[in-house]
Amino acid sequence: MNDLIRIPCVLMRGGTSKGPFFLASDLPSDPHQRDQILLSVMGSGHPLQIDGIGGGNPVTSKVAIVGPATVLGADVDYLFAQVRIDQQMVDTSPNCGNMLAAVGPFAIEAGLVKVTGPVTRVRIYNVNTGKFIEAEVPTPDGQVAYLGNASIDGVPGHAAPIALTFMDAAGARTGRLFPTGQPLETIDGVEMTCIDCAMPMMILEAAAIGATGYETATELNANSALLERLEKLRQQAGQRMGMGDVRTQVAPKPVLISKPKAGGDLNVRYFMPHQCHPSLATTGAVGIATACISDNTVASRLIGGRKPPVVLVLEHPSGRLEVKLDCRDGKTVAGILRTARRLFEGQVFAKPIAQMVCAA
Structure with missing residues (x-):
């Protein structure tokens, strides 16, 4: 050797x-x-x-x-x-x-x-x-x-x-919470929120691309047509977010959301970006929760207005993940237990x- x-x-x-x-x-x-x-x-x-x-x-x-x-x-x-x-x-x-x-x-x-x-x-x-x-x-x-x-x-x-606290995670990659300048975008007829908080993501309702949002990760990974549609949307979202050609990058991450079924606040399917995550990324949870407390996003419109301090429960393929949102020195901080x-x-x-x- x-x-x-x-x-x-x-x-x-x-x-x-x-x-x-x-x-x-x-x-x-x-x-x-x-x-x-x-x-x-x-x-x-x-x-x-x-x-x-x-x-x-x-x-x-x-x-x-x-x-x-x-x-x-x-x-x-x-x-x-x-x-x-x-x-x-x-x-x-x-x-x-x-x-x-x-x-x-x-x-x-x-x-x-x-x-x-x-x-x-x-x-x-x-x-x-x-x-x-x-x-x-x-x-x-x-x-x-x-x-x-x-x-x-x-x-x-x-x-x-192990308690993690994300300090002012907004604009982690692009410098802005909403890189396109607005909380809602329409790309190829699909309404979505392009957000950059801990991780750049595009968040859309599952029904907007013909999914329920309750499929297992395995079922979603086997749906080649859905994955291809998500990738096309992701590439366009990356351009609008000022990230350029994202074909060789893992961000922005696609996120499908739907109403909760197990007592949580929101049901999510998070992609990495070409496979569905078996559970949920921590950075993704921070960004999704932040979208939930931000006005006029796809997420906040689905669950109703929420403001910090608040604990949001996100349902995912393997169970649930809680995100605690609070304000510190005028900025939103997010806490997650890992x-x-x-x-x-x-x-x-x-x-x-x-x-x-x-x-x-």
Whole structure:
């Protein structure tokens, strides 16, 4: 194995996602070289990612890169990378709130953040979006606790709770909550809300494209006509949102909404963007909830006027997710409860960069 590159790595579950966590200092500083390493590590270019540690699904083909803070007021920097499965592509334009749940525990155990008490607050700077997130990590007895009584839909069993607070998530990518300048748009006869809050998204009623919104993720993923229609709408929405040609990007994310059926406030189906999420992305939940409290959006018109402080319950294919919205210093902050677990630590092996470049 002398011809392979050895890289320290920790495999972690964050929320309903999973992937390798790296210290920034253990990866090349050059973005192109770094991405070549990630593609090799994950095994991209094959639907099963058979030659890497990726799980063959968008929620298990994610990477977190963590390092010392480079901005005032943060404890650590966090760069998220969505690694495509079937293509040799790495997208660092979005954030991932589920992987974010494991950043605090990883940073503490990597020695980047000191334990401050039974609960340690870690202030995270998301390099992708330029936004801050606070994570409250259980640290009884001076170390990270992973076991506990909290549960989240989409993950079996129980674990220690990790509270995430998204600080002023509006305009994470485009700089504006509504990048088109208005809360409602009509594209190809479909009314939608194009919103950028934690994650750029286009939100539309499921019925507007012939769906019910109550289909399972598997059923939606098998509907090629629906997926093709969503992609065409997504590309046009990306142009209107000032994001240019988004064919090689994972944002904006399509979201289908409908009335709740299980006592929640809204039923959602979130796409990543070419497959339906088996549950719901944390960043997506923040944006959808924000749309619910914003005037004249597709979401707020469906559920009626809601204003913070409020807790909104979003129903998804695996259950429910609660988002607490409040105001702080004149800005909306969103709180979500997640869990995380350290799964494996050691070294991962990547092909030499020169060999990967030649192969490409």
